[in-house]
Amino acid sequence: MSESQAWSEADCLAYDPFAGDDYGNDFIDFGAKIVNGRKVYQCHICQGPIAKGERHRVDSCILDGERLHARFCGICCAAMAISSEDGGEAITAREPEFQPPLLEDPS
Numbered sequence: 001m002s003e004s005q006a007w008s009e010a011d012c013l014a015y016d017p018f019a020g021d022d023y024g025n026d027f028i029d030f031g032a033k034i035v036n037g038r039k040v041y042q043c044h045i046c047q048g049p050i051a052k053g054e055r056h057r058v059d060s061c062i063l064d065g066e067r068l069h070a071r072f073c074g075i076c077c078a079a080m081a082i083s084s085e086d087g088g089e090a091i092t093a094r095e096p097e098f099q100p101p102l103l104e105d106p107s
């Protein structure tokens, strides 16, 4: 709640976290918006918590007849917001199961 929002909502929303995923014909996308969390949620990308009151992104869709909401924490939103500049490197690095070997490079 005390964290200041240092990322651009427009830049965050311009990123498509589901690009490349094929959900077939049963997928209806309702788009994304930035909201304030009314309770604690789990981030769809990093699996970390989204605090109550935290400004975060939510994507709504229907998949296989079920209404789904994918929420993204502020840190992942910030990574999405800079994806046009870093080529998606920061947001890719947020995914626990998808760590490309390139990011292991010690510096």
Ligand SMILES: [Zn+2]
Binding pocket: 043, 044, 045, 046, 047, 048, 072, 073, 074, 075, 076, 077, 094
């Ligand atoms: Zn996250």
